[in-house]
Amino acid sequence: MRMGRLLAVGTAILCFAPSGAALAKVSASADGKLLRLDGGGVTYAMGVDDKGYLQPLYWGAALDAGAPLAAKVPGELSGFDPAGSITAQEYAGQGEGLVSEPGVKAMFADGNRDLVLKYRGHKVSGETLTVELADIRRPLSVTLRYTMDPTTGVIARSASVRNGDAQPVRIDQMAAATFTLPTGDDYRLHYLTGRHGAEWSQASVAVTPALTVLESRRGSTGHGNQPWFAVGRSGTSETDGPVWYGALAWSGSFQLSVGADNLSRVRISGGYNPYDFSWTLKPGETLDTPVFYAGYSAQGMGDASRRFHAFQRASIIPGGAKAKIRPVLYNSWEATTFNVTEAGQMALAEKAAKIGVERFVVDDGWFGARDDDKAGLGDWSVNPKKFPNGLKPLIDKVKSLGMDFGLWVEPEMVNANSDLYRAHPDWVLHFPDRPRTEGRNQLVLNLARADVRDHILGWLDRLVRDNDIAFLKWDYNRNWTEGGWPGVPPQDQQRVQVEYVRNLYHILTELRRRHPGLEIEGCSGGGGRIDLGIMGVTDQSWTSDNTDPFDRLTIQDGFTQAYAPSIMMAWVTDSPNWANGRETSLDYRFLSAMQGSLGIGSNLDHWQQGDFDTVRTWIAAYKEIRATVQRGDLYRIAPPRPDSATSATLYVAPDKRQAVLFQMLHSSMFRDNVGAVALDGLDPARTYKVRMLDGAALPDGVPGLASGAYWMRAGVRVKMKGDYKGLGLVFEAVK
Secondary structure, three states, rough: OOEEEEEEEEEEEEOOOOOOOOEEEEEEEEOEEEEEEEEOOEEEEEEOOOOOOOOEEEEEEEEOOOOOOOOOOOOEOOOOEEEHHHOOOOEEEEOOOOOOOEEEEEEEEEOOOOOOOOEEEEEEEEEEEEEEEEEEOOEEEEEEEEOOOOOOEEEEEEEEEEOOOOOOOEEEEEEEEEEEEEEOOEEEEEEEEOOOOOOOOEEEEEOOOOOOOEEEEEOOOOOOEEEOOEEOOOOOOOOEEEEEEEEEOOOOOOOEEEOOOOOOEEEEEEEEOOOOOEEOOOOOOEEOOOEEEEEOEHHHHHHHHHHHHHHHHHHOOHHHHHOOOOOOOEEOOOHHHHOOOHHHHHHHHHHHHHHOOEEEEEOOOOEEEEEEEEOOOOOEEEEEOOOOOOHHHHHHHHHOOOOOOEEEOOOOEEEEEOOHHHHHHEEEEOOOOOOOOOOOOOOEEOOOOHHHHHHHHHHHHHHHOOOOOOEEEEEEOOOOOOOOOOOOOHHHHHHHHHHHHHHHHHHHHHHHHHHHHHHEEEEEEEEEEOHHHHHHHEEEEOOOOOHHHHHHHHHHHHHHHOOOHHEEEEEEEOOOOOOOOOOOOHEEEEEEEEOOOEEEEHHHHOOOHHHHHHHHHHHHHHHHHHHHHHHHHHEEEOOOOOOOOEEEEEEEEOOEEEEEEEEEOOOOOOOOOOOOOOOOOOOOEEEEEEEEOOOOOOOOOOOOOEEEEHHHOOOEOOOOOOOEEEEEEEEHHHH
């Protein structure tokens, strides 16, 4: 069993350990100079040296209890490298000649910027270890918090800085954690990058003394870089070799840095982005960081991601192991865009119900003066021309058809052409007497303001309370510009980077508390705000606005490097695809989308009877395997690559009684055969019966019954021809 719910809510670690749950081991030596966390086959250790520095000692495969770990004071290498500058520190202040990225950078009221942190004490409380560091002269302290998941070995780290002085202290940079890997020259950093419509692209670079910085300066996670990393060595592959990985639970501007220090030790740091950030700590005030989750695997990138997925399902995603399976969803956007009417939505709902849809979602255009994207944002009352009797008749209709009802909202935004903006022009992020740049004809409301926070929570609460709404699609369709907060003293205005996100989490958390059955999808122009922070307060995420099924295979492959497939929404939309004009079959589109949480976004009014029959078959088939897809272990058997004509993914149920193989042929390239695909993760001793996912006859050469050992050694060989073809094979244990 796991340690229970471990959430990044706001900026605090919340741990709820169920009675009888297995606990990770947190231990300290008798003299307090060696601190360890052990769980999930992983050991994380640190120690205090004779000068009082807290040093990182080890992070990797589990060590025995008597392993000879001890912190040592290094000797001076040269006048250019005194001991203070080369001592590896678990969490360093910017002082004493530090040459690597600090944990915290501060300036005291008298202008002093030298901060040297040394060990002052620690406390073990259940699964939580707290360590206190303090400056050698000034009353400034830092508390480090650690917990470790006993099943996966994922460690949660965060930090708090407190000003115990009578004068203010300005914090200019603060990490949630810094990690240190052993000396070596063969490390590679793997990361995720991209842009709108092309999110989740995988990249890797050698780790060198030239610092690699992954960041967002946009006020949100952003499309450009993910707050996730994986570091392997030269021999690391999908199935073999060491991997250190992690992700920051923060939905605002962030910075992750990876580089080798002057002794070739790899240093990884992550936290608030220091760009346009400062926090003046008042006397007695504390600043908390987000949580930085990180783990280790000795068995390659695949095992690393499966461990992280399992941790997220149990300890991040709301509901944990009791979270509901994602229902099959229909969204009306592509059918109607802004031309939303009661009659039109009812007609679509009838068609959606007939194919097996379980959740009907009305997208943009239902509120205010919302006939296009130039007006209405901020005025969240039902449009009386489109819904003369309110939403109730449509909701009643949807529920009578056996579906629940969902609605699109974009609470953080406002159009200049809206009643809200005309009444409160000061409520948006801005600088006085400076331009207010619009994106998608909208401005960003300043959630850092308490009155804006309370206004948004108030209307959302009323909307859900007064209507039978089971689901909100929460959108966020532009990044920050002119991120000013002129309503507070100048020394506090750059707090906006933190307070905005804290209040976003507050709204989502409080809304869910008031409406326990409500489910929420996070969306930001596709995958522009997906991270472990927003995942802790939403149920699913819109992966990308690009719904082309071929592009989606690459997008989904990148997404699942970091995040669990259970939250990954994947839609079937029309062909040719709006994003690139590519034409694909309905079967291919379904096989691509069924590898996540399935949604339908097509214009049902354009379908023929044959399309409805095909879709009904696929949706019924998906319902038979979705628990395995959403809750099982993902094996990237043959990832989609530009130089490969095929790709294959395998999902294996936790009890290994069911597995689903998706094999996709992108281009035959004059080849008549696809090579054998060796499966993974099955129980070698069990016998599995195989069938086609769509109920068709098995392809020639595929046996109907064989052991798990056979499937994993001999593999599956299927002959496919043509472009953009695919198939699904279901393996069911019979004994």
